[in-house]
Amino acid sequence: MKYPPIVARYPHFLHGGDYNPDQWRHMKHIWAEDMRLAGEARCNAFSIGIFAWSALEPAEGQYDFAWLDEIMDLLHEHGCVAVLATPSAARPAWMSQRYPEVLRVTEDRRRILHSGRHNHCYTSPVYREKVRQINTLLAERYKEHPALAVWHLSNEYNGACHCPLCQAAFRDWLRDRYKTLDALNMAWWTGFWSHTFTDWSQIESPGPLGERSVHGLTLDWKRFVTEQTLDFMQAEMEPLQRLTPQVPCTTNMMGLYDGLNYYRLAEGLDVASWDNYPLWRGDEQDGRLAADIAMVHDINRCLKDGRPFMLMESSPSATNWQAVASLRRRGGLLLYSLQAVARGSDSLHYFQYR
Numbered sequence: 001m002k003y004p005p006i007v008a009r010y011p012h013f014l015h016g017g018d019y020n021p022d023q024w025r026h027m028k029h030i031w032a033e034d035m036r037l038a039g040e041a042r043c044n045a046f047s048i049g050i051f052a053w054s055a056l057e058p059a060e061g062q063y064d065f066a067w068l069d070e071i072m073d074l075l076h077e078h079g080c081v082a083v084l085a086t087p088s089a090a091r092p093a094w095m096s097q098r099y100p101e102v103l104r105v106t107e108d109r110r111r112i113l114h115s116g117r118h119n120h121c122y123t124s125p126v127y128r129e130k131v132r133q134i135n136t137l138l139a140e141r142y143k144e145h146p147a148l149a150v151w152h153l154s155n156e157y158n159g160a161c162h163c164p165l166c167q168a169a170f171r172d173w174l175r176d177r178y179k180t181l182d183a184l185n186m187a188w189w190t191g192f193w194s195h196t197f198t199d200w201s202q203i204e205s206p207g208p209l210g211e212r213s214v215h216g217l218t219l220d221w222k223r224f225v226t227e228q229t230l231d232f233m234q235a236e237m238e239p240l241q242r243l244t245p246q247v248p249c250t251t252n253m254m255g256l257y258d259g260l261n262y263y264r265l266a267e268g269l270d271v272a273s274w275d276n277y278p279l280w281r282g283d284e285q286d287g288r289l290a291a292d293i294a295m296v297h298d299i300n301r302c303l304k305d306g307r308p309f310m311l312m313e314s315s316p317s318a319t320n321w322q323a324v325a326s327l328r329r330r331g332g333l334l335l336y337s338l339q340a341v342a343r344g345s346d347s348l349h350y351f352q353y354r
Helices: 029-040 066-077 093-098 125-142 164-178 181-188 215-243 262-266 285-303 332-342
Strands: 014-019 045-048 081-085 148-152 273-276 309-314 345-353
Touching: 014 081, 014 309, 029 066, 045 066, 045 345, 066 081, 125 215, 164 181, 164 215, 181 215, 215 262, 262 285, 273 285, 285 309, 285 332, 309 332, 332 345
Parallel strands: 014 045, 014 345, 045 081, 081 148, 273 309, 309 345
Antiparallel strands: none
């Protein structure tokens, strides 16, 4: 079987990585050297804008696209294309301060402080509107730019919010699924231990302070989290697909992560992609690890009915978060990169470039 290239107007294998020039945008002399080295390394595609919201919108309604304009132009001048990300994976501090409802509530019902990443509420109307605004501006600004090749939606969607908005959305989802409380109680077998629900308002997501023994509740909560994440992702995509229908959309998934049903999530994507960070040990266990990675490549090939996928992130050297930050053996990067190609990847991207 043969498939068209991921980027129709750029019929090449995509080779590059996550590039975060916004982090050193006050030292622009580095950018020219970045591009020179890209040519030396034969890189032709870069994921940009990931986690860049505070650089794009430093204060509410005040935007700075000048640095991104320069980077997009630089990429085009050097024969490279952009996998341009939406910045929703990490919101700016001003948003957390002014709109606390966007802060995720953990399963023990505590609202987090501004911190980390991937910690927003997928249900929040405020967060959805802010994401729609910034995504619309990105699509409007770069829809005709010759460097724009792929939309990179957020980054590694994961986690769940247990706030009142999400609880209400969960109950609405359950009503749509079961229609009646009698049907829900029968499906969940809530007569056991007198767990029968007599009003929809009694149902809450599972957590350490609440219900964890009704397996039907736990399973349906996980199903709901997938559906709510998919719904949020589709809301993110709406302005992108409307303004740039010719540009494919993807999001980077995380191997065998069981917090989301990736088969369901992939239904909304044009291209599947995933992040591969194997922890090589240098002993007999590496053979099993290589086989496990091959399986995940195969899964990602299956997510879009056999179409090629994208390897969106991989590590050319040591990482700072693995238990053992080991360097790659000589030839190791080439070996496990070609494994991805052999299994159907039409890209090799590293985290990160520079």
